[in-house]
Amino acid sequence: xxxxxxxxxxxxxxxxxxxxxxxxxxxxxxxxxxxxxxxxxxxxxxxxxxxxxxxxxxxxxxxxxxxxxxxxxxxxxxxxxxxxxxxxxxxxxxxxxxxxxxxxxxxxxxxxxxxxxxxxxxxxxxxxxxxxxxxxxxxxxxxxxxxxxxxxxxxxxxxxxxxxxxxxxxxxxxxxxxxxxxxxxxxxxxxxxxxxxxxxxxxxxxxxxxxxxxxxxxxxxxxxxxxxxxxxxxxxxxxxxxxxxxxxxx
Amino acid sequence: xxxxxxxxxxxxxxxxxxxxxxxxxxxxxxxxxxxxxxxxxxxxxxxxxxxxxxxxxxxxxxxxxxxxxxxxxxxxxxxxxxxxxxxxxxxxxxxxxxxxxxxxxxxxxxxxxxxxxxxxxxxxxxxxxxxxxxxxxxxxxxxxxxxxxxxxxxxxxxxxxxxxxxxxxxxxxxxxxxxxxxxxxxxxxxxxxxxxxxxxxxxxxxxxxxxxxxxxxxxxxxxxxxxxxxxxxxxxxxxxxxxxxxxxxxxxxxxxxxxxxxxxxx
Numbered sequence: 001x002x003x004x005x006x007x008x009x010x011x012x013x014x015x016x017x018x019x020x021x022x023x024x025x026x027x028x029x030x031x032x033x034x035x036x037x038x039x040x041x042x043x044x045x046x047x048x049x050x051x052x053x054x055x056x057x058x059x060x061x062x063x064x065x066x067x068x069x070x071x072x073x074x075x076x077x078x079x080x081x082x083x084x085x086x087x088x089x090x091x092x093x094x095x096x097x098x099x100x101x102x103x104x105x106x107x108x109x110x111x112x113x114x115x116x117x118x119x120x121x122x123x124x125x126x127x128x129x130x131x132x133x134x135x136x137x138x139x140x141x142x143x144x145x146x147x148x149x150x151x152x153x154x155x156x157x158x159x160x161x162x163x164x165x166x167x168x169x170x171x172x173x174x175x176x177x178x179x180x181x182x183x184x185x186x187x188x189x190x191x192x193x194x195x196x197x198x199x200x201x202x203x204x205x206x207x208x209x210x211x212x213x214x215x216x217x218x219x220x221x222x223x224x225x226x227x228x229x230x231x232x233x234x235x236x237x238x239x240x241x242x243x244x245x246x247x248x249x250x
Numbered sequence: 251x252x253x254x255x256x257x258x259x260x261x262x263x264x265x266x267x268x269x270x271x272x273x274x275x276x277x278x279x280x281x282x283x284x285x286x287x288x289x290x291x292x293x294x295x296x297x298x299x300x301x302x303x304x305x306x307x308x309x310x311x312x313x314x315x316x317x318x319x320x321x322x323x324x325x326x327x328x329x330x331x332x333x334x335x336x337x338x339x340x341x342x343x344x345x346x347x348x349x350x351x352x353x354x355x356x357x358x359x360x361x362x363x364x365x366x367x368x369x370x371x372x373x374x375x376x377x378x379x380x381x382x383x384x385x386x387x388x389x390x391x392x393x394x395x396x397x398x399x400x401x402x403x404x405x406x407x408x409x410x411x412x413x414x415x416x417x418x419x420x421x422x423x424x425x426x427x428x429x430x431x432x433x434x435x436x437x438x439x440x441x442x443x444x445x446x447x448x449x450x451x452x453x454x455x456x457x458x459x460x461x462x463x464x465x466x467x468x469x470x471x472x473x474x475x476x477x478x479x480x481x482x483x484x485x486x487x488x489x490x491x492x493x494x495x496x497x498x499x500x501x502x503x504x505x506x507x508x509x510x511x512x513x514x515x516x
Contacts, residue, residue, distance in 0.1 A: 009337055010340075013341070034359065034360055088253060092257050092260070093257075095257060096261070102476070102480060103473055103476055104434065104473075104476055108469065109442070110457040110465050111281070111282075111465070111466075114280055114281055114462055182347075186346070186347050189349050190349035190350075190351060193349045193351055193352060194349070197352075198442060198443060198454075208355055209355055211355065212356065212358055215359055217359060223352065224353060227348065227349065227352050228348045232344050232345070234347070235347035236344060
């Protein structure tokens with residue numbers, strides 16, 4: 001769909017940003033101790049990925065993120081589905097959910113520490129908490145995106161419950177659900193990393209916070225680049241699947 | 251029973267439960283102090299909380315000027331010019347996937363642990379969503395309106411003042427709402443992480459000494475701040491509602507945006 005030129009221009013922008021970073025640091029316009037050059041940072045990134053401790057931290061964070069995700073998504077989809085299917089229930093719950101959705105979740109982080117202590121359960125709990133509302137909201141939107149006419153036609157042709165679920169609901173909801181999956185993963189990752197930075201013994205967020213406190217700029221920037229790359233890669237992957245599935249949407 | 255009454259009953263029930271459960275010992279006071287003890291804790295140290303609130307509000311105000319001013323301006327520019335839009339918007343929205351919290355340590359190294367690092371972090375935190383919302387909203391201005399204005403010989407400045415700005419107001423407001431909420435979150439989170447003043451700092455300090463009533467008093471204060479901000483924006487939106495008649499589509503798009511993709515992550 002997009003021209004090759006646009007892609008090339010985007011790559012050029014990214015390369016230019018790294019080049020400016022490199023030049024600023026190399027020429028000493030910015031103190032290299034505060035901003036190590038891009039090449040140094042990238043070589044440090046390679047170095048970090050070799051280290052067993054960093055790999056272990058990445059595994060810890062990934063486990064926490066995936067556990068919270070695996071808990072939040074089915075739970076949220078179920079609640080969202082129930083809310084969307086019942087009009088009365090939707091009227092009651094929606095404003096409350098909207099409210100819960102709009103308040104900042106991060107201030108409840110200390111509560112998770114008071115309840116769960118500092119550890120795996122606290123991170124998963126907070127990740128779950130910061131993800132669940134967006135999953136519920138998106139599911140209700142997804143259910144509402146199913147066209148009533150399609151349902152009526154399916155029913156009048158005598159489709160069974162299973163058939164309606166898989167032939168009508170799933171195809172019309174899939175694009176919205178994928179979008180929801182992508183956004184809730186963003187929320188989840190942010191939640192877990194924040195929890196790790198706030199109080200933790202391991203995990204990559206904890207590592208980044210420690211590097212910051214010790215003024216280890218090279219490691220810190222390498223960590224930032226690493227997480228950014230991971231997040232963007234995941235995001236683009238889901239988006240790619242999204243465009244693949246969008247032909248189902250009518 | 252209508253939905254509204256049931257909803258009110260649920261809210262009242264939750265507040266009563268908050269008071270009763272810790273009192274009856276069903277939930278330890280450490281996990282959830284009762285509402286009354288939270289309020290008493292907040293009231294007895296009102297001076298301390300007031301001082302912290304002043305610091306936080308000052309940081310929020312400055313960051314909001316940066317985040318919303320910059321976000322709306324740049325969003326308007328990018329949204330109204332097709333070429334940069336196609337080029338930049340997808341990049342900005344993939345940037346949005348990055349958990350920006352990891353930038354905060356960088357700012358503390360560069361700017362110290364005072365207000366400056368909070369302002370820098372919160373400005374960036376609120377900037378991207380504001381820009382995305384504004385750019386998306388500017389696109390939804392009905393081209394018919396612009397065409398009509400131009401064919402009737404409106405000058406550029408007339409088009410800007412009479413058409414573009416009124417049509418863009420709902421979008422800008424929703425951008426302001428999202429950005430503002432994120433700025434509040436950004437300031438409080440950064441205060442919670444590393445700082446020496448502000449509400450977030452108070453919350454963290456009382457958390458380390460396991461004084462939950464004081465922690466919850468701080469949490470309530472932040473909640474009140476977020477709710478007051480939301481109410482303020484809604485009030486302005488109602489005041490500006492006259493302007494919205496011409497741009498239903500824009501309003502709907504803005505609503506969808508605020509409801510879905512662009513919301514305070516954590």
